Amino acid sequence: MEEYEKATTVMCTVIGMDYANNLSYRACSLCERTLPDTLNDTLCKFCHNNAASSSKRLFRILVSIATDTKVLNVMCFDRAARVLFGCSADDFFHFSKLHPFAASNAAKILEGEMFRMTLSRPKNGNAQHLRAVSIVPLRSGFKPAIESLKEFYGVKPATS
Numbered sequence: 064m065e066e067y068e069k070a071t072t073v074m075c076t077v078i079g080m081d082y083a084n085n086l087s088y089r090a091c092s093l094c095e096r097t098l099p100d101t102l103n104d105t106l107c108k109f110c111h112n113n114a115a116s117s118s119k120r121l122f123r124i125l126v127s128i129a130t131d132t133k134v135l136n137v138m139c140f141d142r143a144a145r146v147l148f149g150c151s152a153d154d155f156f157h158f159s160k161l162h163p164f165a166a167s168n169a170a171k172i173l174e175g176e177m178f179r180m181t182l183s184r185p186k187n188g189n190a191q192h193l194r195a196v197s198i199v200p201l202r203s204g205f206k207p208a209i210e211s212l213k214e215f216y217g218v219k220p221a222t223s
């Protein structure tokens with residue numbers, strides 16, 4: 064995939080999402096490094112921040128996309144994934160606790176949506192997937208997954 068050595072922008076359709084794994088991971092709120100998913104460790108071992116009281120979740124989602132020529136798996140980290148979900152990873156995590164099928168339903172909702180994605184090959188040599196560094200919806204009526212999910216589950220917006 065040498066053609067993606069530099070950032071490349073593609074028009075694509077979402078064809079799937081790896082929702083069986085967690086869509087997000089727990090990170091230290093100070094240094095943003097990955098923390099264990101359990102709250103047993105009270106200190107971040109990198110910056111010694113008290114992780115039990117100040118951690119947050121960040122999205123990390125493997126998304127399958129189809130361009131006009133190929134099918135690709137791309138990794139969407141927090142900033143890109145927020146465009147798809149329309150909320151923070153913490154908000155989605157709590158929503159999923161109340162609605163256990165929220166992740167698989169979000170995947171179904173986003174399937175078939177068209178986006179302009181900027182893809183780049185991570186500089187970290189261990190990373191196996193292309194990364195979506197920016198995502199822009201192409202359909203004018205696009206709604207982020209959380210909005211459709213709230214309608215689906217009958218959750219009223221706080222403002223109404």
Ligand SMILES: [Zn+2]
Pocket residue numbers: 091092093094095096107108109110111112
């Ligand atoms: Zn830290």
